Amino acid sequence: MLNKKRQFFKKITSAAAMAGVLCLIACSSEKKNESATENNNTEEVTATKAKTKVPAAPAVGQVNVFMEISGSMKGFMPASNGGQITQFQETLDALLATVQQNNQLGKKQFYEVSEKISPAEYSQVSKHLRYGLEATASSSTIPAMLDSIISNYSQPNGVNVFISDFIYAPANGRAVNFVTTDIYQVVAKAQQQGQAVSIFGVTSDFKGTFYPAVKTTRKTIPNCCDSEVPYYLWVMGKPEQVQLFNRQIMAGKFVDEVHIGFEFTTPVYSVLDKYLPVGNWYCNSSDTGCRAITVSDLKTPLEMVVGLNLTSLPASYTNEAYLKKNLKIQAENSDAQITGIYTAAQFRTQKGVAGENTNPLKPYSHFVKVKFSKMAAPEIELQLSLQNQRPAWVQARTTTDDSQINNAGGKTFQLAGMVAGVERAYGATNNSVFTAIIQAKKE
Incomplete structure (x- = not known):
């Protein structure tokens, strides 16, 4: 009987020892697997980072x-x-x-x-x-x-x-x-x-x-x-x-520039109905801003402000003199006209704008005030276009006789003729830099 008990305990001890060994092997294997998983995860993250490169600035x-x-x-x-x-x-x-x-x-x-x-x-x-x-x-x-x-x-x-x-x-x-x-x-x-x-x-x-x-x-x-x-x-x-x-x-x-052979994209633009509105009209807003308005009536002439972001254009197109001469509005069946052009700084000082929330103005570099009192059709299209005209400085610096430079001042012989040659090569006469379209319809 005593021998049987000894054998029984011996078997239990052996089994426990074997279980301990198996546990050690399993735990060790588990830790290795965990470590391998961690390493794999780290490698994946590193690989992902390597693949995700910050795009280089255009050069x-x-x-x-x-x-x-x-x-x-x-x-x-x-x-x-x-x-x-x-x-x-x-x-x-x-x-x-x-x-x-x-x-x-x-x-x-x-x-x-x-x-x-x-x-x-x-x-x-x-x-x-x-x-x-x-x-x-x-x-x-x-x-x-x-x-x-x-x-x-x-x-x-x-x-x-x-x-x-x-x-x-x-x-x-x-x-x-x-x-x-x-x-x-x-x-x-x-x-x-x-x-x-x-x-x-x-x-x-x-x-x-x-x-x-x-x-x-x-x-x-x-x-x-x-x-x-x-x-x-x-x-x-x-x-x-x-x-x-x-x-x-x-x-x-x-200061003096002329650019020929370029196609410029239409700038970001929107009607701004919260600033200096006059008349009975309201905006039909969309994801791109307000580019369509509804007119209730024209008993009072309609006035509105259009914001334009012209920062991507060359400076020669955006100086005050050029804009006032070459920014035009066309609208069939209407008497629409531009009554004011402002830089962002100038517009913020206008009565009715100064002191107001100017956050909605931030996307725009220039502001154009438009007025009309006639709509001879249920719907009209207002086209704000910047004409691509030869800058005045080209003609001002042109001469047909540069032998009199000390008397006539510094000018370049046939400069306008040279620029005309470039324009002819590109067919770049009387085209538009951009056109911004606003729809207006009667209520």
Whole structure:
């Protein structure tokens, strides 16, 4: 009997020991599995993070800068000027340094242009710009230089920047009468490649010899000039690349601009019925804001304010003078007219707006007041359009005789003709920058 009890306890002990071993194995395996699961989860999270990349900011792929260094440019970069620098030197030195250092721009390549186009290091261009041109050469004609740049240096992911005084002085003097056609034929190549053109105009003091296109009495004007002399920067490339470059580099630096070959999207806009409303009407709101109104009656003339966000447009389209001249309203069967155009800052000071909640105004940069007292149809369409007109500065800086620069002031021979050549290449005359449509119907 005693032996049986001993055997019984021995079996229990063995079973317990075996259970303990199994438990240890199972627990260990379980922990390993948990650890493996944790590692797998960690790897999955890491892999997910690796796959989820923050999208890079849009960038210009390549920038080619071409600076003319022929004799006509020496007055902008005089080698000896009593220790003084010209406005050209000051402006371009800062601009080209910004191009060189900007991380949002891809590859940068600099060129100097005279009889031919030659690649140059930034340091060499900077040296000539800062310390002047000791020796200069004659140059090719403006059409020939543009043709070479457009034909040989254009790329789909970049821009070409050409800096020149744009004095058109062909070997045969009679050819100056055909500047529009010559520019058209060259720029048409850019248009066919899907490029657009931005032209920036600026003036600078000039210390040296001036080479007029019109050589009526003398071929050169030494010790020039009593007034500032114009020069230009042409930015050429795919429209989206040029717009990126202009926003990153050119914005706010030049007052005079003209942009040809671009298509601009309709800006964000909405009728604002809480600000300065007059008359019996109300908004039919939607997810895009108020772009349709219902008119109860016109016993009192209807007045409303339309907010527009014009921040994506070049500054030349949004200055006060341009908007007042070129922002139009059209509406058949109505006498609609624009009675006021305001910047955001100006609008906030208007009686009836100042002191009110201005949060709804934040999406808009400009405000347009519209008034009408007639609806000769149950429903009308109001079209607010910004006309794409050649800026007034182009004509103001144009001359047909630049040999009188000391008397007539700094102007560029046939500048308007050159711009007309670009416009002809793109068919860019009397078209609209954008059109914002508002529906109005009778109740």
